[in-house]
Amino acid sequence: MKTASTALQNLFTEYMLGKRRTWYIAELYMFKLSSGQTLLYTGHDTTLSIGGNIYEHWPIDHGDITEERGIKVSDTTIDIYFNPFDKITGLGVTWYQALQSGAFDDCTVSIDRLYSPDPWSYIMPNISSNYVLKGRFVGRMDTDELRFTSATLTVKSALELLNTQLPRNLMSPSCLNTFGDFMCGINKENLGVTFTAQAGSSKTSIVSTSTGSGYYTQGTIVGITGANIGVTRTVKVFTSGVASLFHPFNLAVSVGDTFRIYPGCSKTITACQGFNNLARFRGMPFIPVPETLL
Numbered sequence: 001m002k003t004a005s006t007a008l009q010n011l012f013t014e015y016m017l018g019k020r021r022t023w024y025i026a027e028l029y030m031f032k033l034s035s036g037q038t039l040l041y042t043g044h045d046t047t048l049s050i051g052g053n054i055y056e057h058w059p060i061d062h063g064d065i066t067e068e069r070g071i072k073v074s075d076t077t078i079d080i081y082f083n084p085f086d087k088i089t090g091l092g093v094t095w096y097q098a099l100q101s102g103a104f105d106d107c108t109v110s111i112d113r114l115y116s117p118d119p120w121s122y123i124m125p126n127i128s129s130n131y132v133l134k135g136r137f138v139g140r141m142d143t144d145e146l147r148f149t150s151a152t153l154t155v156k157s158a159l160e161l162l163n164t165q166l167p168r169n170l171m172s173p174s175c176l177n178t179f180g181d182f183m184c185g186i187n188k189e190n191l192g193v194t195f196t197a198q199a200g201s202s203k204t205s206i207v208s209t210s211t212g213s214g215y216y217t218q219g220t221i222v223g224i225t226g227a228n229i230g231v232t233r234t235v236k237v238f239t240s241g242v243a244s245l246f247h248p249f250n251l252a253v254s255v256g257d258t259f260r261i262y263p264g265c266s267k268t269i270t271a272c273q274g275f276n277n278l279a280r281f282r283g284m285p286f287i288p289v290p291e292t293l294l
Contacts, residue, residue: 002133002134002135002136003134004133005130005131006130007117007128007130007131008115008130008131008132008133011115011117011131012115022119023115024115024116024117024118024119024120025113025114025115025116026042026043026044026048026113026114026116027042027043027044027060027061027062027111027112027113027114028040028041028042028048028050028055028111028112028113028114028132029041029042029043029055029060029062029078029109029110029111029112030109030110030112031104031107031108031109031141032107032108032109032110033103033104033107033230034105034106034107034230034232035103035222035229035230035232037090037091037230039088039089039090039091040053040054040055040056041055041056041057041058041060042055042056042057042058042060042114043058043059043060043061044057044114044120045057045120046122046123046124048114048124048127049124049125049126049127050114050126050127050128050129050132051126051127051128051129051132052126053129056089058080058082059080059081059082060078060079060080060081061078061079062076062077062078062079062111062137062155063076063077063078063079064076065111065136065137071159071162072159073156073157073159073160073162073163074137074156074157074159075139075154075155075156075157076111076137076139076154076155077144077152077153077154077155078109078111078141078152078153078155079150079151079152079153080095080150080151080153081149081150082094082095082096082149082150082151083149084096084148084149091103091229091230092225092229093227093229093251095151096146096148096151097227097250097251098230099143099146099151100146100250101227101228101231101249101250101251102231102232102250103229103230103231104141104143104153105232106140107140107141108138108139108140108141109137109138109139109140109141109153109155110134110135110137110138111136111137111138111155112132112133112134112135112136113132113133113136114127114131114132114133115131115132115133116131117131137155137157138157138158139155139156139157139158139160140155140156140158140160141153141154141155142154142155142156169282171284171287172283172284172287173283173284173285173287174266174267174268174283174285175265175267175268175272175281175282175283176282176283177267177280177282179264179265179267180262183280183282184277184280185277185280186275186277188262188263191262191263192260192261192262193210193260193261194224194258194259194260195208195209195210195258195259195260195261196208196209196255196256196257196258196259197226197253197254197255197256197257197258197259198255199255200242201253201254201255201257202248202253203245203248203249203250203251203252203253204244204245204248205242205243205244205245206221206242206243206245206253206259207241207242208241208242208243208259208261209241210241210261213238213239213240214238214239215238215263216235216238216243216261216262216263216264217235217236217237217238217264218234218235218236218264218265218266219234219235219238219261219262219263219264220232220233220234220235220261220262220264221233221234221235221243221245221259221260221261221262222259222260223249223257223258223259224258224259224260225257225258226253226254226256226257226258227251227252227253227254227257228249228250228251228253228257231249231250231251233245233246233247233248233249234246234247234264235261235264238261243261267283268283268285269281269283269285
């Protein structure tokens with residue numbers, strides 16, 4: 001159910017009474033990246049200031065949005081057009097690089113609609129966010145097709161999460177928690193370390209100034225600056241300050257690029273004790289091993 005503010009309801013009433021005849025509508029797009037950054041765009045002809053937030057003009061549009069009662073998973077598409085040199089404000093890389101490298105993986109998208117109380121002009125004043133119908137469609141994004149000058153994105157509603165198979169928890173010797181999630185209780189941010197890539201770094205291994213071995217094995221590393229900003233990779237092995245990755249970064253790593261690395265967890269009792277978190281261990285290591293009877 002969509003909730004309209006009092007100001008928006010009053011605006012609709014004026015149209016219904018014939019006091020207004022021309023609608024001034026703009027589509028708004030909010031991308032929340034897994035890195036924590038938020039990107040705001042509008043398909044309107046000019047950049048708009050709404051509630052103090054700047055929605056950058058961009059050639060972007062979406063497919064049909066359908067609403068049905070029940071729990072059917074609905075989806076829509078978003079088409080973004082760009083030239084090879086267009087860089088994303090706040091990321092410093094081109095659209096093609098960001099989409100190819102995975103910066104938009106697990107991105108949450110909200111498609112909203114602005115009903116402007118003022119006629120369109122080339123330079124628009126700040127518009128109150130009370131005139132925005134929020135959450136027309138909210139879902140998780142997946143890159144369906146990436147081309148050199150455009151991309152088609154598929155957005156599925158959050159009801160997709162209901163497709164999780166049950167029972168959700170299966171008996172397993174290893175811990176059922178995901179390291180750093182609510183059930184685990186560990187705050188990964190407190191354990192993360194920020195560093196700059198040193199000489200010898202490449203797409204497959206990042207040389208840091210950190211010492212020690214093993215602590216960051218099976219952990220994650222995310223780009224903070226440089227071509228791989230916002231892109232996350234899993235650390236295969238961490239030895240003598242070198243993080244070897246399971247999958248390489250798509251874009252080149254330069255000396256001086258900033259990364260943040262987080263430790264991993266082998267999901268064993270020993271690992272949980274190492275983080276002083278044994279009370280939240282949800283593994284079942286004493287399950288009898290399978291035996292074959294002849």
